Amino acid sequence: xxxxxxxxxxxxxxxxxxxxxTHRVKADIAALTHKGxxxxxxxxxVVYRLGRFMDCVSSNVAVxxxxxxxxxxxxxxxxxxxxxxxxxxxxxxxTALHTLVAxxxxxxxxxxxxxxPATRDTExxxxxxxxxxxxxxxxxxxxxxxxxxxxYAGMGTTFTSAYTVGGDMFIMHVGDSRAYELRNGxxxxxxxxxTVAQEYAxxxxxxxxxxxxxxxxxxxxxxxxxxxxxxxxDTHHRxxxxxxxxxxxxxxxTKVATEAEIASVLANHPVSADACQALVDLALQRxxxxxxxxxxxxxxxx
Numbered sequence: 405x406x407x408x409x410x411x412x413x414x415x416x417x418x419x420x421x422x423x424x425x426t427h428r429v430k431a432d433i434a435a436l437t438h439k440g441x442x443x444x445x446x447x448x449x450v451v452y453r454l455g456r457f458m459d460c461v462s463s464n465v466a467v468x469x470x471x472x473x474x475x476x477x478x479x480x481x482x483x484x485x486x487x488x489x490x491x492x493x494x495x496x497x498x499t500a501l502h503t504l505v506a507x508x509x510x511x512x513x514x515x516x517x518x519x520x521p522a523t524r525d526t527e528x529x530x531x532x533x534x535x536x537x538x539x540x541x542x543x544x545x546x547x548x549x550x551x552x553x554x555x556y557a558g559m560g561t562t563f564t565s566a567y568t569v570g571g572d573m574f575i576m577h578v579g580d581s582r583a584y585e586l587r588n589g590x591x592x593x594x595x596x597x598x599t600v601a602q603e604y605a606x607x608x609x610x611x612x613x614x615x616x617x618x619x620x621x622x623x624x625x626x627x628x629x630x631x632x633x634x635x636x637x638d639t640h641h642r643x644x645x646x647x648x649x650x651x652x653x654x655x656x657x658t659k660v661a662t663e664a665e666i667a668s669v670l671a672n673h674p675v676s677a678d679a680c681q682a683l684v685d686l687a688l689q690r691x692x693x694x695x696x697x698x699x700x701x702x703x704x705x706x
Contacts, residue, residue, distance in 0.1 A: 428706040429570060429644060431479055434676035435699040436684050440656055440692030446486035446493030447654045447697040448501050448561075454478055454508075455516060476516040478569035480508075481699045483581045485654040487627060488559030496546050496559040496629050503545040507538050518572055528572075532639055535576055539563070539628070539637050546629035560629030563637075564595060564652050568644060571705065575640040579627050582658055584666065585642070586649035591667035594640050598626035622655065646705040649679075656696030657687050676700040 439445035455477030460470055484500050486493025508514075515531040518524045542563065550556050562579025575583045580597040596602055600620035604610035615621055628635060649670055657666070661683070669686060673679035679700045687696040 429568075430704040430706075431568065432676045432702040432704075433479060433481070433699070434680045435481075435697075436677075436680035437697040438684050438688065438692065438695070440687065440695050442693075442695055444491060444494055445695045446488075446497060447656070447695040448482075448484045448486065448494065448497035449652075449697050449699060450480070450482050450501050450505070451699060452480040452505075454480060454514065456514070476569075478514075478516055478567060479701070480565065480567050481650075481652055481701065482563070482565040483652045483654055483697050483699060484564075484628075485562040485579065485581050485656075485695070485697070486559070487561060487624070487629075488556070492556050492559035493561070495549065495556055496561040499546050499549055500542040500561050500563060500628055503542045504538050507541050516569055518570060528641065531567075531574065532641075535567070535574070535639070536637065539576065539578070539635060543628045543630075543635040550629065560624075560627035562624070562654070563628050566650060566652060566701070568650075568701070568703075571644045573642045573644050573648075573650070575638075575642070577638045577640075578635060579624055580622065581652070581654045583640075584651040584653075584663075586651070586667060586670045587645065587647070589667075589671055591663055591670070593663065594642070595638065597621070598638075599623055600625060616658070622659075644703050644705060646703070648703045650699075650701040650703070651679075651683075652699040653683070654695060654697040656692065656694035657683055657698060659694060660690035660692070661686050670700070674702065676702050 433451055435449050435451050437447050437449055455475055457475040460472045463470055484497035486497035515527055518527050562581040564581040564583055565576045567574045575594050577595040580599055583594040585592045585594055600623040601615045601618035603625055605612050605615050669682045670679055673682050680698050683698045684696055
């Protein structure tokens, strides 16, 4: 019998101003993870705020004619659910994040605004192309560690990320961690699981409403570190509207909570840190048979 899970650590969050001239977006972001009833926490998450800025240090131009501060920022949110058991799962999920952050830090061009109609489409295409290249780097890094150490053979990780800048949000997804959006009180699932059960539904062999209860609902068809040399991801581009709520989560939440329950928690907890705590508490109340990780973001657009 599993021991009662220990109380979760306090969620972390921030309230920041994205500083985009055409889309003044404020984001209240928080994240929380818990090992649940498992011995180790094989989930990994990260929340980054990234940007560029200009501060006027000195000038002889008339006071007030130049802006004192200019800033463009974006947010990167990621949840990965490691696979492989023992410590291999957490190695896979952390390897993915380390590889991604290293690749982004070396990238000379960061996309931090898409408000120029003349370049918008090109900039978005370039961002998606770079993101797919990052994904291949993560996939290759995990496969390389498998080859270097037999202990890590077969390890892998899901990968669900959101990149937000101005009024744009990009979701990239591999596996069965999920991204949800709450708009006007309604919860929409952005991602579709890469599982055998979902493939049955895609082929019309299983009603979508029965996917989560199917015995093959947690058998993955895609994961970073899988045997295939190339990995395919799903990419979604969505507009951020005033009041949009975003949830990224591992299946430690969705295994034990219905989408109606998740929607209710988000609706009843408008502060992201409170929502994270309530979602993890819900999983713990249900026994938390798996690690559970949640990231919640709330957006206000002016």
